[in-house]
Amino acid sequence: MKNELLGQLDLGEYLERFSSFLARQKELFIPGDSKIHFECILELSEHDFNPPNKIKALNDELMRLSKNGVLHVSEIYEFAKIISYFSYLKKLKFQGSLSRWLDKIILPEDMLQIASSFDKNGELKDEVDARLVDLRHALKLKGEEIATALRQIAYSKSLSSYLVDTQIHYINESETLLVRGGFNHVLKASIVARSSGGHFYVEPERIATLKREQSRLNDEKQMIIYEHAKAMSERMSKALAFLKFINGAFDIFDAYSARALMAKSLDLEFVLPKDNSRIVLKDFAHPALKNPKSISLDFSKKVLLITGVNAGGKSMLLKSIISAALMAKYLLPMRINARQSQIGAFKEFDAIIEDPQNVKNDISTFAGRMLHFSRLFSKRGLLIGIDEIELGTDFEEAASLYSVIIEQLIKNDVKIAITTHHKRLAMLLAKNDEVELVAALYDESTQRPKYEFLEGTIGKSYAFETAARYGIAQNLVAKAKELYGENKENLNELLTKTINLEADLKERIKRVQAKESKLDELISAQKEANESEFERTRAIVARLEREYNEAINEAKKAINLNNTKDKQRAINAANERKKSIAKPKQSLNQNEPIAVGDSVKYGLSKGVVLAINKKEATINSNGISLRVPLYALKKYHNNAQKPAPSVRLSVQKPKSASVSLDLHGLRVDEALEQLDKFISDALLAGFSEVSVFHGMGTGRLARAVSEFLKAHPSVESFSDAPANAGGYGAKIVRL
Incomplete structure (x- = not known):
């Protein structure tokens, strides 16, 4: 992707942050099925896992293996890290697409053995070769011997008068002492360097001898390591196809991991592109903004024309639309309500935002834009943003020219978001069914932009108001209005009133929809209450029928008995059963009379009594008026709303409050x-x-x-x- 486009969309800082989550740098595009990638990323986001360590690019190493070359042990370790990491992943309890993908990756035993030959620092383990154990021990002892010898020399009495200090100085990778001239009378040593004060950095001959022995041991160690590197490289050359595959698979998982970790870290969501060109954003926030107002819009047609107030967020809305679509294409996390959003799939993205005029290319602003537009006619499946479309030429001529160009691009299946201050282009394009309008809103009371947008209308630029807000004298603004013309200013006022009326209408519609939603909830709750009451009543009736039948059966037994006492006992038992039957009690609010203003419950619904008429009452429940039977109401005592007047609260500042x-x-x-x-x-x-x-x-x-x-x-x-x-x-x- 072009860095120029990312810069125009203000995504540079966001992508730098994303790159910090990658184990190695790569293209944003993940090759393969986007739907499967999306499912894997979501699944990974729900799990706790150790992210992969940094891995270098291994294309050069794979090429040398293809030619049977010998890799350095550190290069083999890079492959070992990848193989070990996939061995770790396969032990985690993933499910779904990610589990199925990992199940297909079979790690050869030979490669697992190579991976297990290294410790976490990239060194061959002791068990790989016993000779390495002896050499490492010998090198450790030799290092200690060198350190001891240096201390002995530094603190020897014969050298003390020649020593500048007793420190060990590392010069040209050698341990040296800093001495004055004449040291050769008491110490055999070679001069390594000279200090700025005229003293000498010297390496004692005894230390040089020990270091030659240390170097010999190191050479032996490196020869053994080379033997193993050569043997491992031969085995890896035979497994070249697998190594190429696992290297690519690591890049795919690394792409998953970075996205999942970034989403967790910043509380972001993912949107999978749909197979269309519709863009529906709900609560989207551009990543470059700090504490932004989230935007919501439905861009279903081919062209979105954004008009309205200066500095009202038109350019950022345009950048947000292109950025959201681009981030969805590359499955990057964003701040959005993913469940209520929908973003189409686009082959390419473009933006005409900056001024193309440049002293080096000898091109004017308008000519540069025309050159850019001329390249768009061959594009298909393109999403482009154009900021201040009329920039660089007469806006009247530009409106006519761009209306024709845009209509042609619509035919070519290009989707365009445009910002403009001028209303002529908006009026020319408004007739086209594939064009939708959005206006940036202005708060007349505070004289400031709202950074909100109203769909379906043309916005006023508020140039005069903006000039006054930023310090232009009122008399100059008034003179400018006079030059602008009374008729045009009246048209602007009419436009402003239209926008305000439409905004007010949409707000009223929103309130009505909210009330309808509450009413639906109320009806649903009452329906559930009625069904519950019906079931309760049916259960009571069934119980009464059963208990009365049992009492009647006891009485019937007395008829068949011959003994009078037995008959009497049976009748008494039947009477006892009858008396024990619990009859349901119906409360008609006789103990608690209900009056206007009382808080009441009607089934599961709560409300306040507005009026009482004979056996009915009118109550208000969440803004909805209901007429209900008086007997069905119960008083609802909300103690929290009516605190006793005698209660006093005393709040003291905490003594240990911290910031x-x-x-x-x-x-x-x-x-x-x-x-x-x-x-x-x-x-x-x-x-x-x-x-x-x-x-x-x-x-x-x-x-x-x-x-x-x-x-x-x-x-x-x-x-x-x-x-x-x-x-x-x-x-x-x-x-």
Whole structure:
């Protein structure tokens, strides 16, 4: 992918962060079936696993093995790390696509044996060759002998008058002493270097002899290691096909691992591209923004034309659309409501955002844009973003030209997101069924952009208002309005009113839909209550029928008895059974009369009595008015809403309040309990900002902390801490 496009979309920092999770650098695209990759990434995200260690690229090593070359032992160790890691993965209890993929990877016994020959530091293990054990021991002793000899020489009386200091100086990889001239009278040594003060760094002859012996031992060790490297390389050359496969498989898993770890660390989600060109974003946030307003939109047609207020987020909306589609294509995690979002699949991405004018290429802004557009006509399955489309030429001419160009690109199955300040292009394109409009909104009361968007309308640029807000004198703004023309300004006012009315209408529709949803919930709850009451009544009736029948049967027994006393006893038993039958009691609220304003329950629903008419009452439940039988109501006593007037609360600031909380090592339930108390203490202490340290780990605690802070009514906002204050392992919480 072009770095230029990533820079235009402000994704550079995000991708640098993603790269930090990779064991080795690679292309973003994962070859193969995207659906299977998606399933594997989701499955991996649900598991705790050790991420792979850093691995170097092994293409050159594979090429040398194909020519029966001998690899260095450190290069063999890189393959050993890959094989050992897959051996570890196959022991984990994965299921689904990831398990099936790992089951297909068979690790040859010969390669497992090579992998097991190394320790965690990349050294051949002692059991590989007994000679290595002896040599390592000999080298250790020789090193100790050299160190002892140096100390003896440094502290010898004969040399003390010539020594500058008693330190051991490493010069040109040699252990040396720093001495004054004339040292040769008491010490046989060779000069290695001269100091800036005119002294000499010397290597004593005794030390040189010991180091030659040490070098000889090292040479023997390296010859033995070479023997094993040669033998292993021969075996690896025979298994070249497997090594190429496992090297590629490692790249695939590394791509899975980086995505899963990043999603856990930053509480992100994945979206699998659909086989269409529709883009539906729900609560998407561009990764370059700090504490952004999330965006939601439905871009189902071919062209999205974004108009409206200056500095209102039009360019960032455009970048967000392209970025979301690009991140979905490469299965990268993003901040989004994945369940309610849908992103189509696109072959290519492009953006015309920056000014192409450059003194080196001798090209104007408009000419550069025309050159870029001319290359688009051969594209298919392209998603492109164009910022300030009319830039560089007369906007009236540009509107006519671009309307024709865009209509042709629509025919070529190109999907386009466009921002513009000028309404002429919007009006020309609005007639096309494949064009949808979005306007950036402006808050008239605060004279500031809302960074929100309204679908289906053309927005006003608010150039005059923006100029005044940023310091242009009011008399200059008034003069500009006069030059602009009364009719055009009236049109702008009409446009503003239309946008505000539409926004208000959509808000009313939203409230009505919410009320409908509440009504549906109420109806559903009442239906469940009615069904429950029916079942309860049916059970009572069945019980009464059974118990009365048993009493009647006892009475019938008396008819067949001859003895009068027996008859009397049977009748008495029947009467006792009759008396013991528990009859259901029906409460008609005779003990608690209901009045207007009372809180009541009707089945599972709660409400307040608005009016009473004979045997019926009207209640309000969650904004819904219901007429219900009076006898079916029960008073609902909510003690929390009517505290006794005699109760007094005395709140004191905590004596040990702190501005930071460390949750490392705690279980999620323990951590959240401490976090809840910590925030309460911070509020009582009057703190406006505190720090919470949770660490990164598996991401489970970080996600739990984020969800808790989102739901806490006293938390105004929170964000990841700066790098020097905990970074992604901490949160800065504003109260």
